[in-house]
Amino acid sequence: MTDEQKNGQPGTGFRLPLIPVLLILIILGFALFGQRGILRTLQASRHHAALEAEVQQQEAVIRQLKQEIEALRSDRKYIEAIARRELGMVKEDELVYQFAQGSDKGAADTEPPASR
Numbered sequence: 617m618t619d620e621q622k623n624g625q626p627g628t629g630f631r632l633p634l635i636p637v638l639l640i641l642i643i644l645g646f647a648l649f650g651q652r653g654i655l656r657t658l659q660a661s662r663h664h665a666a667l668e669a670e671v672q673q674q675e676a677v678i679r680q681l682k683q684e685i686e687a688l689r690s691d692r693k694y695i696e697a698i699a700r701r702e703l704g705m706v707k708e709d710e711l712v713y714q715f716a717q718g719s720d721k722g723a724a725d726t727e728p729p730a731s732r
Contacts, residue, residue: 648654687694699705706712 646653650656
């Protein structure tokens with residue numbers, strides 16, 4: 617007897633049962649795309665790494681600001697440098713030279729006459 621005669625269905629050959637296959641596909645779908653699926657876990661891992669890098673960057677900024685605070689509290693030369701740079705302050709015995717900003721109008725007015 618052939619397989620066709622045993623199953624009672626002609627031309628079927630080997631078939632997987634439909635319900636177990638669908639069940640396996642649903643489980644794989646949840647494993648890949650579910651709340652705790654592989655793709656979600658990879659995305660969360662990348663987000664975690666980005667946040668860790670941002671935290672390290674912010675900690676570096678905090679360390680720098682703490683150093684600046686300490687310098688402002690104790691270093692008079694640092695305070696003097698800031699006063700000179702940001703407020704334009706000078707000592708009593710210093711001379712200040714100021715130069716006009718912008719283009720030289722005097723150079724444009726004194727062009728040599730054109731030869732005829």
